[in-house]
Amino acid sequence: MKRSRLHRISLALSLSLIALFSACSREEELTLDEINRITAAGKGEILEKTVSKPWRGEPFADGKVGGTWYSSMTEDPKSFNLQVAERDATTAGVVSRLHDYLVDYDYVRHEYRPQCASFEIVTDEKRDRLTVIYTLRDDLWWSFYGSDRKVKVTSDDVVFWYNEIEGDPGFQSSSYNGHFVTMPDGSQKEITIEKLDDRRFAFHFPRIVANPLLATNREFGPRFIYEPAKKTGGVEGVLALFSVASDPKLIPSMGTDFLVEYTPAQRLVFKRNPDYWKKDGKGVSIPYPEESIVQIVPDENTQLLLFKEGKQDSYGLRPTDLDELINRKNADYTVFAADGSLGASFWSFNENPKNASTPQYAWFTKKEFRQAMSCLLNRDRIATQTYRGLAEPKLDFFPEANPFYNPAIRLQYTYDPARAISLLASIGIKRDAGGIMRDDKGNAIEFDLSVVSDNAIIGDISSIIVDECKKVGITVNVRATDFQKLVEDLTSTYGWQSLIIGLGANYWPTQGSNVWPTTGNLHLWYPLQKKPATDWEARVDWLYNEGSYTIDRAKAARYWDEYQRILLEQCPLIYLVRPQSFVALRNRWDFANVYFDNIGGFEMSHISLRP
Amino acid sequence: MRKVTDLRNFFAGALRPFFYLRKKMPLATYIAGRVVTMAVMLFALGLAVFALMDLAPGDIVDRLMTQQLMSTEGKAAQGEKLLGTEQLQATRAALGLDKPFYVQYFRWLDRVIVHHDLGTSLISHAPVLFLIGSRLANSVLLNLISLVLITVFSFALGVWFSSKAGTATDLAATFFALVLHAFPGILLLILLQLFASVTGLFPVTAYPPFPFAENPARFTFSYMHHIVLPLLAAFLGGVGGTMRMIRATMLDQLGQPYVTSLRSRGISERRVYFNHAFRNTLNPYITGSANLLASLFSGSLVLEIIFAYPGIGRLMYEAVLQEDINLVLANIMFVSFLVLLGMVLADITLALVDPRIRYGKE
Numbered sequence: 001m002k003r004s005r006l007h008r009i010s011l012a013l014s015l016s017l018i019a020l021f022s023a024c025s026r027e028e029e030l031t032l033d034e035i036n037r038i039t040a041a042g043k044g045e046i047l048e049k050t051v052s053k054p055w056r057g058e059p060f061a062d063g064k065v066g067g068t069w070y071s072s073m074t075e076d077p078k079s080f081n082l083q084v085a086e087r088d089a090t091t092a093g094v095v096s097r098l099h100d101y102l103v104d105y106d107y108v109r110h111e112y113r114p115q116c117a118s119f120e121i122v123t124d125e126k127r128d129r130l131t132v133i134y135t136l137r138d139d140l141w142w143s144f145y146g147s148d149r150k151v152k153v154t155s156d157d158v159v160f161w162y163n164e165i166e167g168d169p170g171f172q173s174s175s176y177n178g179h180f181v182t183m184p185d186g187s188q189k190e191i192t193i194e195k196l197d198d199r200r201f202a203f204h205f206p207r208i209v210a211n212p213l214l215a216t217n218r219e220f221g222p223r224f225i226y227e228p229a230k231k232t233g234g235v236e237g238v239l240a241l242f243s244v245a246s247d248p249k250l251i252p253s254m255g256t257d258f259l260v261e262y263t264p265a266q267r268l269v270f271k272r273n274p275d276y277w278k279k280d281g282k283g284v285s286i287p288y289p290e291e292s293i294v295q296i297v298p299d300e301n302t303q304l305l306l307f308k309e310g311k312q313d314s315y316g317l318r319p320t321d322l323d324e325l326i327n328r329k330n331a332d333y334t335v336f337a338a339d340g341s342l343g344a345s346f347w348s349f350n351e352n353p354k355n356a357s358t359p360q361y362a363w364f365t366k367k368e369f370r371q372a373m374s375c376l377l378n379r380d381r382i383a384t385q386t387y388r389g390l391a392e393p394k395l396d397f398f399p400e401a402n403p404f405y406n407p408a409i410r411l412q413y414t415y416d417p418a419r420a421i422s423l424l425a426s427i428g429i430k431r432d433a434g435g436i437m438r439d440d441k442g443n444a445i446e447f448d449l450s451v452v453s454d455n456a457i458i459g460d461i462s463s464i465i466v467d468e469c470k471k472v473g474i475t476v477n478v479r480a481t482d483f484q485k486l487v488e489d490l491t492s493t494y495g496w497q498s499l500i501i502g503l504g505a506n507y508w509p510t511q512g513s514n515v516w517p518t519t520g521n522l523h524l525w526y527p528l529q530k531k532p533a534t535d536w537e538a539r540v541d542w543l544y545n546e547g548s549y550t551i552d553r554a555k556a557a558r559y560w561d562e563y564q565r566i567l568l569e570q571c572p573l574i575y576l577v578r579p580q581s582f583v584a585l586r587n588r589w590d591f592a593n594v595y596f597d598n599i600g601g602f603e604m605s606h607i608s609l610r611p
Numbered sequence: 612m613r614k615v616t617d618l619r620n621f622f623a624g625a626l627r628p629f630f631y632l633r634k635k636m637p638l639a640t641y642i643a644g645r646v647v648t649m650a651v652m653l654f655a656l657g658l659a660v661f662a663l664m665d666l667a668p669g670d671i672v673d674r675l676m677t678q679q680l681m682s683t684e685g686k687a688a689q690g691e692k693l694l695g696t697e698q699l700q701a702t703r704a705a706l707g708l709d710k711p712f713y714v715q716y717f718r719w720l721d722r723v724i725v726h727h728d729l730g731t732s733l734i735s736h737a738p739v740l741f742l743i744g745s746r747l748a749n750s751v752l753l754n755l756i757s758l759v760l761i762t763v764f765s766f767a768l769g770v771w772f773s774s775k776a777g778t779a780t781d782l783a784a785t786f787f788a789l790v791l792h793a794f795p796g797i798l799l800l801i802l803l804q805l806f807a808s809v810t811g812l813f814p815v816t817a818y819p820p821f822p823f824a825e826n827p828a829r830f831t832f833s834y835m836h837h838i839v840l841p842l843l844a845a846f847l848g849g850v851g852g853t854m855r856m857i858r859a860t861m862l863d864q865l866g867q868p869y870v871t872s873l874r875s876r877g878i879s880e881r882r883v884y885f886n887h888a889f890r891n892t893l894n895p896y897i898t899g900s901a902n903l904l905a906s907l908f909s910g911s912l913v914l915e916i917i918f919a920y921p922g923i924g925r926l927m928y929e930a931v932l933q934e935d936i937n938l939v940l941a942n943i944m945f946v947s948f949l950v951l952l953g954m955v956l957a958d959i960t961l962a963l964v965d966p967r968i969r970y971g972k973e
Binding site: 075076078079081084087088091169172174176177178236239240243244245261263264265266267293295296297298299301302305306308309311482484485487488491492513514521528 | 667668669673674675693694695696698699701702705731732734735736737738741742745746749801804807808811815816818820821822915916917918919921922925926929932934
């Protein structure tokens with residue numbers, strides 16, 4: 001009995017071991033060149049199966065009303081209050097469907113166009129004054145779902161919102177700082193607003209600025225609701241309006257949709273607003289889908305599964321989803337591809353003098369060191385390995401969509417390890433006999449690279465950086481950090497050494513007003529400077545200021561060109577790559593009015609069902 | 612010495628009513644004592660949560676900075692909306708976040724206990740009660756169903772396998788129970804979701820895509836269909852350990868002299884199992900059921916995220932990430948209260964089930 005049990009156990013063990021070892025096979029590993037070749041071929045295959053349809057200013061065809069649009073979002077909106085929405089991107093996305101902007105920007109023709117208001121810019125160059133006069137459309141209404149009640153949108157709404165909400169310091173509104181311009185003497189003066197009549201109002205600038213429409217374009221809320229709330233409850237009274245506990249049907253809309261239902265953690269339901277002013281050639285207002293149901297699905301993998309099951313109409317593909325979705329047989333959707341994104345993540349080094357006692361500070365504050373790091377950054381390898389070839393190196397500062405983009409201004413410090421070694425040698429950093437890079441004091445060149453812990457792509461990129469630096473004898477230690485901790489390091493403790501992070505694209509040269517000027521709280525490498533720490537930063541400050549207030553385009557271009565050249569020469573931020581983006585759309589929708597590009601994103605404002 | 616005696620006499624006098632009640636109504640006194648303990652524990656828990664949130668990097672105002680970092684990319688026509696350092700500090704002061712954590716905590720207690728106001732979310736300004744109430748019912752329902760399923764099947768399987776002790780069936784059951792107990796819950800959830808996606812037999816989410824009010828009957832059936840896989844995950848994750856415990860307790864009881872005595876008197880095996888040995892397995896299970904409930908609540912976060920179930924776990928997770936202290940504290944207090952209440956109920960049930968257990972001096 002004992003022997004037969006022993007026999008059974010030894011037989012089971014043997015079978016398990018055989019199964020284990022047979023599963024371990026030794027395949028030849030691919031070289032980097034082979035990987036690059038396979039990736040290049042694969043990239044072509046992938047792009048062949050996608051549709052490229054950027055918007056080039058085509059007019060929209062008339063569609064038909066009907067259908068339900070199904071989509072999802074990863075978290076609940078925090079509120080339906082326009083003022084609270086400015087603090088949360090998800091909430092802003094929901095609330096913006098109930099409001100509208102004064103003007104819009106045509107990124108193809110590079111010009112502003114009226115949205116719910118037309119505009120006129122009056123400049124007085126002698127007195128250095130500028131006025132923007134807006135005239136609201138006559139067919140704007142605050143409408144209520146399921147009710148005949150309509151309240152006209154007037155300039156009182158805009159004036160109230162500008163002065164009493166954004167302009168009230170009690171709200172701590174992020175729009176408040178935009179109410180001021182810096183005068184030539186360095187003082188701050190307010191941009192005032194004046195009601196001219198029920199439809200017309202004017203913004204008065206105390207000096208001429210380059211982009212007054214950008215500074216004054218805004219959404220606004222209904223005065224007849226927000227004003228009584230402010231009178232009775234003050235700031236808290238306003239912020240408590242239209243919370244997620246309120247009945248969404250009571251929220252008026254002047255935008256494309258009504259919000260008719262919110263079930264916490266489950267879904268939002270929108271219905272089209274037939275009173276919306278924008279109409280097609282047949283006088284039918286957009287949007288065309290009668291209903292839009294947004295499910296709240298926190299997990300992106302679950303969103304993918306829902307899309308595959310046909311329960312969602314669109315899905316933004318991640319690099320890991322490409323293969324599966326593009327090669328799916330009998331797919332009832334089409335994948336659209338856009339060129340590389342306008343913005344890119346970047347690698348930056350801490351130059352805050354708080355860390356002056358560390359050897360890293362001495363290295364990071366030398367431009368040759370930063371330039372050398374740029375020369376060690378293998379962008380092609382990142383594009384190939386991390387993005388499967390579906391990304392482009394970012395070698396410019398302003399993206400192509402920026403009106404002051406200059407294709408001649410490019411980063412001069414691209415991948416070149418030999419040049420990196422030479423640049424380091426010029427500041428006394430050389431390899432010792434063991435191949436380790438050391439500075440003139442004998443310190444081994446070693447520093448930390450902080451990255452966000454839950455981002456696999458950035459994790460891959462950091463591994464490539466570590467590998468490339470190791471080849472020249474530099475040790476980089478990756479520190480995967482919680483994003484909140486990273487923000488704390490950037491904004492208060494300044495205890496980081498180098499990091500990879502992403503900001504938005506500089507669509508306008510003045511964007512990033514808290515990043516590029518030295519006084520900015522997000523001037524990453526050394527924020528909140530009382531006076532510029534270096535000559536080049538002082539020059540960048542001056543150029544930024546001059547460019548912001550120069551309306552002569554040729555003159556402004558000279559300022560912005562120098563601005564870009566300095567930043568690309570000094571390398572305080574070393575941009576990585578611009579990944580391509582992909583979105584899948586169900587074929588039951590008519591693609592005639594659908595566009596997808598890296599500037600406007602997914603344009604589906606006129607989408608309708610196939611006839 | 613005299614002072615010590617005086618103090619002793621003072622406390623003895625003050626506590627005399629308590630001792631009297633304990634003698635006359637031991638269970639009621641025990642429950643009252645547990646309620647007081649619960650209140651103290653909740654107080655300490657709240658203080659600990661405030662302290663931990665204070666220790667965690669950043670606060671809700673820093674989250675606004677994070678939003679700025681993430682939202683510098685906007686549409687072409689939209690201007691920048693940036694908060695200056697002074698504004699961030701003013702916001703911090705307005706929310707009371709510049710005060711020490713214990714000051715914030717006592718202010719919170721004052722608002723909740725004295726003014727009966729759980730407050731509003733620091734981010735959304737929505738009533739905390741609304742945010743929690745809408746999801747608590749979902750979580751309680753799911754976890755209670757899980758608990759009932761685990762209990763019923765664990766007892767049934769535990770008792771049955773105890774009768775097969777030493778056989779190949781028992782060996783296989785032990786193996787699978789241990790595998791299930793050790794299997795990572797998150798992996799199980801993902802595998803089940805993949806199973807749903809591949810077969811199409813079940814939905815990949817755990818909640819119907821329409822509200823109850825739209826069609827109550829259809830919602831009920833749809834709900835039952837949607838929670839099959841999440842329940843299966845919770846069940847598989849919990850049944851292994853509980854079944855093994857029941858089996859072990861049964862085997863322990865079956866080895867007791869009183870069972871031998873019962874058998875020698877010709878009592879049937881069925882009666883020995885169910886009328887005698889089985890009753891003694893209830894004690895350890897009842898004691899452990901409160902922990903089981905607590906683990907179900909805490910484990911439901913991953914389930915709620917993966918299966919998009921609108922429960923309190925997700926709300927708590929998002930509140931912690933956003934450092935919304937009002938919401939975090941209210942969530943924790945609710946869930947902790949439920950778990951502690953479960954423990955008290957378990958103790959009461961124990962006293963009712965087992966006549967050997969008495970609360971009091973005897």
